[in-house]
Amino acid sequence: MRNIADLPLHGGHVPAWLARRMRRLTRLVLLLAVEEYGTKGLLERLSDPVWFQAFNNVIGMDWDSSGSTTVTAGMIKDALWREELGIKAAGGKGKKSRRTPDELRRIAELYELDPEAYIRTSRLVAKVDTVALQTGYQLYHHVFFLDEDGNWAVIQQGMNETERMARRFHWFDAETFTINPHKAISGLRRDFALNTVSKESREYQKTLVDTVQDGPGRIERELESLKAIAKGYRPLVYYKPRDVDEVSIIRRYESLGRLELNRRALEFARELSVSNYEEFLLLKGLGPSTLRALSLVLELVYDVHPSWKDPVTHPPDPFKFTYAVGGKDRVPFPVEGQAYDELISFLEELVFRHPEERALVRNVTRITRNWRFPEGEKRAT
Incomplete structure (x- = not known):
């Protein structure tokens, strides 16, 4: 039953x-x-x-x-x-x-x-x-x-x-x-969910807030490199080798929707000196696709992970x-x-x-x- x-x-x-x-x-x-x-x-x-x-x-x-x-x-x-x-x-x-x-x-x-x-x-x-x-x-x-x-x-x-x-x-x-x-x-x-509000995501939240203070330029470059990897290309300059299946991780993010950054939202984050994750979530223009893109960069570039546990x-x-x-x-x-x-x-x-x-x-x-x-x-x- x-x-x-x-x-x-x-x-x-x-x-x-x-x-x-x-x-x-x-x-x-x-x-x-x-x-x-x-x-x-x-x-x-x-x-x-x-x-x-x-x-x-x-x-x-x-x-x-x-x-x-x-x-x-x-x-x-x-x-x-x-x-x-x-x-x-x-x-x-x-x-x-x-x-x-x-x-x-x-x-x-x-x-x-x-x-x-x-x-x-x-x-x-x-x-x-x-x-x-x-x-x-x-x-x-x-x-x-x-x-x-x-x-x-x-x-x-x-x-x-x-x-x-x-x-x-x-x-x-x-x-x-x-x-x-x-x-x-x-x-x-569900088998997995992008869960950035679990207790296991504290480090993720802090790193994300720190990262967006640098502006959108570097994040955009990192995201494009990861998209290239998903298509089978390998950038000339890449991150340290790890036992990580990048393509599988990228596909997991893509299963939730597009990976697109709202550049203006990230510029707002820097202009307003956002200091915590709550303030970050309230940014005008911040949507699911932007957070997915940021989370992917944090996970594969900075080795900082959100939780993937569904809290239902x-x-x-x-x-x-x-x-x-x-x-x-x-x-x-x-x-x-x-x-x-x-x-x-x-x-x-x-x-x-x-x-x-x-x-x-x-x-x-x-x-x-x-x-x-x-x-x-x-x-x-």
């Missing part, structure tokens, strides 16, 4: 009759979660891929699709703006993600926080998962959650169109953005929660509107009319804790 959600790319949409119910149930679950755990506790749970996936399953989304991220995060964002729970969300899928800075300013004004600190954090988080960590997934979804005390979480997702798969990145109140910064990463582990986590898939109301794609069974309405009605009674009875929910949780679903009903959607 596979014990993770693969998150294959799915098209389609949520039918209106189901979306209406999802919004109501999302609101109720968030009200209960904040009442039970506070806003920081909710952020911690949103940054847990297992809890987030369980939330998705409870409201009736597909248990193993890329839409489990975009739809569920959108439902949560909408509910948080409709309710005053002391926590809001910014961003979203595609074009909505580009509204994140303006929406963060609005949230920061509401909670009397400094917006620029969170806008910078949003940019850094996106840069890390686009540039500093390269696994073949292009980001297309970014949601930033911020509470009134300044605690934050980010859920973003990338897609690999060739493999038709998605990967979800979870962040929570990161103290550093350049050394093992993620709370978790949900997806399938393998969360257990909370498939049992699909039995709450069923799944949009009829796994493990079709969503039945009347049963969904009865669940909503029960929770509304609990939240708004009889809050003293909430201990009942904890008792039900204890009853179902050891329940196991029939394995034959778990199938790809």
Whole structure:
């Protein structure tokens, strides 16, 4: 049995009759979660891929699709703006993600926080998962959650169109953005990934920052020599002999995309006297191809290596929660509107009319804790 959600790319949409119910149930679950755990506790749970996936399953989304991220995060964002729970969300899928800075300013004004600190954090988080960590997934979804005390979480997702798969990145109140910064990463582990934010990459980060201070000229020459080697040529003047298969290493980098330097970005690095890797990642014009080219030069010329370990986590898939109301794609069974309405009605009674009875929910949780679903009903959607 596979014990993770693969998150294959799915098209389609949520039918209106189901979306209406999802919004109501999302609101109720968030009200209960904040009442039970506070806003920081909710952020911690949103940054847990297992809890987030369980939330998705409870409201009736597909248990193993890329839409489990975009739809569920959108439902949560909408509910948080409709309710005053002391926590809001910014961003979203595609074009909505580009509204994140303006929406963060609005949230920061509401909670009397400094917006620029969170806008910078949003940019850094996106840069890390686009540039500093390269696994073949292009980001297309970014949601930033911020509470009134300044605690934050980010859920973003990338897609690999060739493999038709998605990967979800979870962040929570990161103290550093350049050394093992993620709370978790949900997806399938790859054989290798260009990982420049692992704890094994400290020397790499320092050497890179030092190297770009010399300007782009020498780096460009070194890169052209390495490209020539990949084509079968051997420069007259070359580096000291080592037991290294240069062509295989170059091919590994090329499998992640082009090797092209943005000269202006490197000139910015020198002009601004960039002093650390975090500042370097925020440079205007720094993209994945430039970092790949720099990393290749560092590895084969300076013998300084990034990590090639994929940091993805393998969360257990909370498939049992699909039995709450069923799944949009009829796994493990079709969503039945009347049963969904009865669940909503029960929770509304609990939240708004009889809050003293909430201990009942904890008792039900204890009853179902050891329940196991029939394995034959778990199938790809």
